[in-house]
Amino acid sequence: MSVMTYREALNMALREEMQRDPRVFLIGEEIGVYDGAYKVTQGLLKEFGERRVVDTPICESGFTGLAVGAAMVGLRPVVEMMTFNFAILALDQIVNSAAKMYYMSGGQYNVPMVIRGPGGPAHQLAAQHSQSMEVYFYHVPGLKVVRPSTPPDAKGLLKSAIRDDNPVIFIEAETLYGIKGEVPDDPEFTIPLGKAEIRREGTDVTVFAYMGMLYRALEAAEELAKAGVSCEVVDPRTLRPMDIETMIGSVRKTHRAVVVEAGAGFAGMGSEIAAFVTENAFDDLDAPVERVTGANAPMPYAKNLEQAKTPSKEKIIAAIRRVCHA
């Protein structure tokens, strides 16, 4: 075990997987000479050279499509989106090429690639640079979608994503790059995709949250514990495939569920979780599932509006109190 930042854990995963498998290469904007816009790829150009750390011009659709083609012919690309907002430009290649290739070729061509980079709200980056992009992807059959919330998850999940034979969308968070945690040094340490993690055990209510919202939910749980409300906090980690078993198991135990998400609520992750909880555990529920979501608006620039846009600890606490009648 070593204590390292989330950023360093990602870097470690990339390095180890590149050492392990010569087919793995990195491609994206500013990942080499500049060492990454957020320094996730720091030092990798030096270690692996230009053949395997490929700086691109600004052309997201172009280099993502190129990666899909390379994956069809034997390589395992890891594409960096400088931020996931720019993946919108590559959406056609991700949705129409990467996600469907295996299916429409009748199982002949799979696309083993990872598309990774930061997403979600950061600090006053305004409407076009602060989007919670996972919703755009997890709707698409053929894609896997990962949102790692801690340094060990960052390492373990990224390694699994790179080893996966399917296209994996791996969305990090700028606001988490600096957080520290204990990370296994073992180059064979991985965390399987599709496994949720119970971050805090509790008995009265299950709170689902990931990334920045996970930490806010944990704070809310801490505060509510003092008031005698016991929250179980569950981090889905992989949004598709989702670990329904663990998630439903928790709700069966607590009989109540609250979903917290940073993005806008309409047709968001909360909608999906609420639906499958209702389908699978209706008889266990003591209250309707509550969603605490970002406001249904683009991200404003002004600091006060930005703060109001994402769910606050107070809003999370209020929702938990409502379902618990506490």
Add this chain to the structure above:
Amino acid sequence: MVQAKTPTTKLDAELARRLLSQMVLIRRFEEKAAEMYALGKIGGFLHLYIGEEAVAVGATSVLRPDDYVISAYRAHGHCLAKGADPRRVMAELFGRRDGLSKGKGGSMHLFDKSRNFLGGHAIVGAHLPLAAGAAFAVKYQGGDQVVLCYFGDGAVPQGEFHESKNLAAHWKLPVIYVCENNRYAMGTAIHRALAQTEIWRYAETYGLAGEAVDGMDVLAVREVVGRAVERCRREQAPSLIEARTYRFRGHSMRDPSAAIYRTKEEVEREKQRDPIGLFRERCLKDGRLTEVEIKTIEKEINDLVDEAVAFADASPEPPLEWLTADVYRE
């Protein structure tokens, strides 16, 4: 490069004063914005236009007020040159309610409908088709305005650059694309991004008029863009102009000015060709402006920018109800 020939535009004292004032305004505004960023009054990404002032000022000087301008995220200069109130631009950077976009847009999303300034856009390449669309609308409506679109060298590899060039040429849209080639897209030097680094040459391929110009020479920019405006109004022929310039600061306030991708020496060398310094010298030499007149201009601009900061600081935060307003027009 097609260097600026001797400018055909007559340089009278009034014009000289106007061009110099605007360049000094942009420079001073940006320096002040940097200070305010350091104080935490401005957040997010802040991309300064310092070093590139001659492009916005030279180009805008040949436009009419009813012509349209659209730009990327390094747009303070373009917006100010188009006539936006510096106080409201600063208030936008502060995220206050009197900002051009009510504090909701920030530095990267300045819009001023009253000046036909169609905005600052933060996705590289995205606004190039918008410019073609504005020109399409002008033509559709039988107008004679032109649309001027600024973008960086970094947008050239992007598909939208190529798509919009073709559309503009093919449909003869009254649009002028001005590429501000400052030789870097963040940390990527232009030769690391393009096989064809002479950006104006793409014009020929797509069927637009193309010219390169010294973007540090405000009169040269004025002349070249002036010709493009003529072509646009007369025969609705679009143009692609490559203005060769340089950013003196980092990519944004988060990026030091001379990082790994370029040397301090290079930056210092380019600063020798400061567009304001060059024009100042020229005005003095030609006797268009005196030392005293220039000092007066600088003093006036200083006051104007201080006033902008005071205005921004006094402007209240946007009310919380504004968070969900303006999502749909009711």
